[in-house]
Amino acid sequence: MSYKILTLSPGSTSTKVAVFDGTEALFRLNVTHPSEELAKYDMAADQFEYRKGTILSALEGNGVRLADIDAFSGYCGAMGPTVGGIFAIDRKVCDHVLDAGVNHPAILGAPLLYAFAREVGRPAYAVNQPDTDELCDVARITGWPGVYRKSHVHCLNQKECAIRCAAELGMGYEDGNFIVAHVGGGLSVACHERGRMVDTNDVLEGAGPFAPNRCGDVPAKPVVRMAFAEGAQRKQMDGVVGKTGGLVGLLGTDDARKILARIEQGDAWAEVVYDAMAYQVSKYVAGFAAVLKGKVDGIVLTGGVSHDPRFVSYVTERVEWIAPVKVYAGDFEMDALASGAIRALDGEEPVMAFTGEPSWKGFSMDGAIADVEA
Numbered sequence: 001m002s003y004k005i006l007t008l009s010p011g012s013t014s015t016k017v018a019v020f021d022g023t024e025a026l027f028r029l030n031v032t033h034p035s036e037e038l039a040k041y042d043m044a045a046d047q048f049e050y051r052k053g054t055i056l057s058a059l060e061g062n063g064v065r066l067a068d069i070d071a072f073s074g075y076c077g078a079m080g081p082t083v084g085g086i087f088a089i090d091r092k093v094c095d096h097v098l099d100a101g102v103n104h105p106a107i108l109g110a111p112l113l114y115a116f117a118r119e120v121g122r123p124a125y126a127v128n129q130p131d132t133d134e135l136c137d138v139a140r141i142t143g144w145p146g147v148y149r150k151s152h153v154h155c156l157n158q159k160e161c162a163i164r165c166a167a168e169l170g171m172g173y174e175d176g177n178f179i180v181a182h183v184g185g186g187l188s189v190a191c192h193e194r195g196r197m198v199d200t201n202d203v204l205e206g207a208g209p210f211a212p213n214r215c216g217d218v219p220a221k222p223v224v225r226m227a228f229a230e231g232a233q234r235k236q237m238d239g240v241v242g243k244t245g246g247l248v249g250l251l252g253t254d255d256a257r258k259i260l261a262r263i264e265q266g267d268a269w270a271e272v273v274y275d276a277m278a279y280q281v282s283k284y285v286a287g288f289a290a291v292l293k294g295k296v297d298g299i300v301l302t303g304g305v306s307h308d309p310r311f312v313s314y315v316t317e318r319v320e321w322i323a324p325v326k327v328y329a330g331d332f333e334m335d336a337l338a339s340g341a342i343r344a345l346d347g348e349e350p351v352m353a354f355t356g357e358p359s360w361k362g363f364s365m366d367g368a369i370a371d372v373e374a
């Protein structure tokens with residue numbers, strides 16, 4: 001039987017929505033939200049009605065009724081560390097994500113899908129959610145006692161692209177090592193070792209290369225000084241970490257296409273900033289090659305910015321000595337979500353109940369320092 005699946009990923013700059021009939025997309029939309037529009041909302045949670053309207057317009061515009069949908073499947077942020085796989089979205093998931101203190105639109109994935117699913121009495125699923133945690137122990141340690149690295153990553157697209165790269169190279173995902181850079185509004189570089197994402201930058205907490213709308217790694221001391229300066233505001237500083245840093249802060253937009261147009265017109269500042277993002281991605285990719293002891297089967301560039309030949313060439317020139325570089329521009333989240341829902345409906349993959357219990361709660365060995373955030 002062929003199911004109709006609605007898939008959803010609320011990103012920082014866009015809402016991706018698609019409806020599938022089996023694995024064939026009936027339509028796919030990537031609605032870009034102007035940053036001036038999103039700036040009207042203080043908190044990501046406040047965008048619920050706005051994003052819901054976007055999705056309902058997409059359905060109406062494509063002649064699909066909610067009642068036609070057999071299952072809802074989405075990218076659901078703020079669930080906390082869990083194993084990978086499929087979770088049923090219920091009230092507990094929604095309460096948890098809205099209460100998690102995360103200010104990213106991905107927190108709306110579960111509440112939006114749950115609202116739609118309840119309206120028509122169908123199931124909703126969270127597939128390979130972005131807090132999926134497969135980190136190895138050494139990747140978690142920082143030099144700041146009590147601060148640990150966490151896994152917030154474009155898990156769904158990261159894994160889907162690594163699986164596609166493995167297939168292109170004639171091997172299984174679990175049989176190879178891959179480094180994937182997803183460069184969208186946020187930016188994750190992850191190290192996939194034989195089917196597990198053993199290391200990644202944390203895309204929400206200010207780590208890794210800077211992104212179109214995030215600051216990434218920064219030297220700690222200037223930030224401490226700023227945080228204690230007169231008039232410093234937590235909200236403004238949090239914003240630079242997750243929303244207004246990176247290209248937005250440096251160039252006033254997170255739209256790489258607009259920046260490329262400025263570079264074309266001779267804007268030298270735009271050029272050095274944009275190239276710096278590619279430079280930092282290259283450094284992360286090469287760093288993960290060391291983690292994998294040089295045994296890298298493939299490097300993948302994906303996400304919206306990987307449509308840009310300038311970005312792709314810059315990174316490729318610096319990392320292709322490590323392994324072949326494959327470019328899967330855009331993302332494959334929608335296909336991965338639809339396939340996950342179909343596996344769930346057919347009983348081919350178990351659907352887990354979300355307990356709210358984190359799969360990583362800190363180190364338990366003698367002398368280990370507790371996580372300040374636990």
Ligand SMILES: Nc1ncnc2c1ncn2[C@@H]1O[C@H](COP(=O)(O)OP(=O)(O)O)[C@@H](O)[C@H]1O
Nearest residue numbers: 011013014184185254255256257304305307308
């Ligand atoms: N053809 C393109 N060339 C260059 N950049 C692009 C292109 N298409 C999209 N982008 C850039 O990709 C980024 C958004 O990527 P996307 O993966 O859609 O992000 P998100 O899911 O975080 O909203 C933006 O900076 C956008 O300008």
Ligand SMILES: CCCC(=O)OP(=O)(O)O
Nearest residue numbers: 011012130153184185186
């Ligand atoms: C892991 C959180 C998802 C995320 O950062 O997505 P965007 O890059 O679309 O903002």
